[in-house]
Amino acid sequence: MLDLHNLRLAENGVPHLDSITASFAPGTLTTILGRTGAGKTSLLRAIAGLAIPDAGEIRLDGADWRRLPPWKRPIAMVTQQFINYPHLPVLDNVAFPLVRRGEKWPAARDAARAMLDKVGLAAMVDRRPSQLSGGQQQRVAIARALVKKAPVLLLDEPFVNLDYKLREGLREELVEMLRTETGTTVLYASTEPREALQLGDRIMLMAEGRLLDAGDPRAIFERPATLEAAQVVNAPPINIVPLEIDTVARMGPFGTQELGALGRDLAPGRYRLGLRAGDIAPGGPHRARVILTEVSGSETVTHLDLAGLPLVMHEKSVVAHAPGSEIGISARLDRGFVFAANGALISQGASHG
Amino acid sequence: MYRQKYLFLLPGLIALTAIILFPLIFTIRVSFSGWDVYNPGLSWAGVKNYVRLFEDTRYWSALSRLSLLAISTVLIQYVLGFALALMVWKDVHARRFFRVLFLVPMMTTPVIMSVIWRTIFHESLGPLNPLLDAIVLGGQPWLSSPGWAFAAVMIVEIWQWTPFMFLLLLAGLLSLPSEPYLAAKIDGAGPVRTFFSVTFPGLAAISVGALLIRLIEASKILDTVYVLTSGGPGEATETASYYIYIRGLRDFQIGYSAALSITYLVIMIVALTIIAKLMVRFLVKGQS
Structure with a gap:
């Protein structure tokens, strides 16, 4: 069991890790989800020993790692950059950690060859990393991490610098390989909620160095505990609509609305309504100005301005809304999340998922 | 077609002939x-x-002495230069000051520095022997004993040219990517193993270049020997280049010294080519 207790790390007064306490069971894959600067990399670097925490404890099966240098920690790590040894051929790149662990070169090379076969690089063993494509270089790095069979495997956005198709393919391959690695504690840092939902047995949300929430990925996606967690777990980002309840519900530019079950138990006061981008659709009574349209694969994300309120609309088709044009939109307000002034979730609409 | 292209090569060819080929061919003729x-x-x-x-044993002795002097001083310069570069590579206090300080010997004039070193090594008037006496090591006959005179030439050469190694290796260290160091830490390599598995291989190509440049330079050593020992005592510090100088410009045996020079040149080209090939094979290509 990998235990983190009250882990704190700051650089130049900026907190990178703020009192992180968490446990990771052997054989589980935890996705650490957060935006850029959330502290994911700092957390992995602290576990690896590459960054020294200001306070707190890191323990593996009770053994204190505070004074253990990185090269003595039983970990493997894959980073965003394609990190390999430029002067070594691919085979020796993968064999190197085994040799460092005390194995002889021939045995280490045999194990490395078998692992390279698994990642589809059997034909490239004699090449240097610089002679490989980006995806192949990252496969070498993954093979080097997996061949160690370390009890803790740290994956810091390993596919972020690859193109979409390659990323999808490699991610599936990695998950397939990790299935056979029983007993390994895997921590996978990601900025993509979709990736987190696909991959992890468990999800851990982070923002500004803090741990926001942890648990089952589906449950957190369906019921984010706070507005901050909802912002992290949704991509495109969740829309925030001001909500004021007295005798009726007033929702900023959406005007007076009937909230139905969502607003039934809400006391009069000010709230914030979280609305997923997929719950806003083209065609409807509200006129919004198109700011920007992003097409990704077969999906379209449109950034809108509704009377000064920024909104994001997600359509599962390729649509070209001209920037500057006005379009009518509608919102499934009954599917929203109501957050209190302090950000806590107090009510949510039906049938999410 | 396009025959006039040779016309454009002509200025370079003329310069090459005038500067390199003519003196070489003339020396062969002499x-x-x-x-x-x-x-x-x-x-x-x-x-x-x-x-x-071929029957001149003094020449062959001078040549083997030169080989010993060049190889040993260049290797020591390499080790010291590497050590100094490693010292000021990372964030150490006042590293800019030390980086400049270590370069000072290279900026001085070899002949003048040799005069100063001759004074330092002077057995009765120089400051070195009293210093050695003070620290119980005892003064030495620096310039009058064959072994110590050879050591004195080595010391001056090492002192003067270690900064060159330092400069090249520091430039190499500063250009090394940081990623392999991260990988080495994760893969279980401590600082010493990281040096041999990451730093040293990363600098292999630049090391070969630096060693070759210094070997070429060291094989021409003349000024230090001339000023410091004049090849003595006896022939203890007489190098091939200094012997050629004696035969040519002191004894005025121009024809014979030209033959010595040509032989010396051929030996140097062959030896340095072999050394270069061996270094490339073992340092650059044979790192795995």
Whole structure:
């Protein structure tokens, strides 16, 4: 069991890790989800020993790692950059950690060859990393991490610098390989909620160095505990609509609305309504100005301005809304999340998922 | 077609011929002459000079002495230069000051520094022996004993040219990517193993270049020997280049010294080519 207790790390007064306490069971894959600067990399670097925490404890099966240098920690790590040894051929790149662990070169090379076969690089063993494509270089790095069979495997956005198709393919391959690695504690840092939902047995949300929430990925996606967690777990980002309840519900530019079950138990006061981008659709009574349209694969994300309120609309088709044009939109307000002034979730609409 | 392209090559060809080929061919011609103080001119002497040099044990001794001096001083310069570069590579206090300080010897004039070193090594008037006496090591006959005189030449050479190694290796260290160091830490390599598995291989190519440049330079050593020991005591510090200088410009045996020079040049080209190939094979290609 990998235990983190009250882990704190700051650089130049900026907190990178703020009192992180968490446990990771052997054989589980935890996705650490957060935006850029959330502290994911700092957390992995602290576990690896590459960054020294200001306070707190890191323990593996009770053994204190505070004074253990990185090269003595039983970990493997894959980073965003394609990190390999430029002067070594691919085979020796993968064999190197085994040799460092005390194995002889021939045995280490045999194990490395078998692992390279698994990642589809059997034909490239004699090449240097610089002679490989980006995806192949990252496969070498993954093979080097997996061949160690370390009890803790740290994956810091390993596919972020690859193109979409390659990323999808490699991610599936990695998950397939990790299935056979029983007993390994895997921590996978990601900025993509979709990736987190696909991959992890468990999800851990982070923002500004803090741990926001942890648990089952589906449950957190369906019921984010706070507005901050909802912002992290949704991509495109969740829309925030001001909500004021007295005798009726007033929702900023959406005007007076009937909230139905969502607003039934809400006391009069000010709230914030979280609305997923997929719950806003083209065609409807509200006129919004198109700011920007992003097409990704077969999906379209449109950034809108509704009377000064920024909104994001997600359509599962390729649509070209001209920037500057006005379009009518509608919102499934009954599917929203109501957050209190302090950000806590107090009510949510039906049938999410 | 496009025959005029050769016209554009002509200026370079003329310069090459004038600067390199003509002196070389002229020296080869002189080496087959009996030109000396009594018979100036290019009188044909056949291979007489070459036959003579093969029997000249003083020349071959000077050549082997030069080889020993060049290889040992360059290797020590490399080790020291590497150590100094590693010292000021990372964030150490006042590293800019030390980086400049370590370069000072290279900026000085070799002849002048040799004069200063001769004063330092002076057995009765120099400051070195009293210093050695004070720290119980005892003064040494620096310039009058064959072994110590050879050591003195080595010390001056090492002192003067270690900064060159330092400069090249520091530039190499500063250009090394940081990622392999991260990988090495994760893969279980401590600082010493990281040096041998990441730093040293990363600098292999630049090391070969630096060693070759210094070997070429060191094989021409003349000024330090001339000022410091004049090849003595006896012939203890006489190098091939200094011996050629004696035969040519002191004894005025121009034909013979030209033959010595040509032989010396051929030996150096062959030796340095072999050394370069071996270094590339073992340091650059054979890192795995």
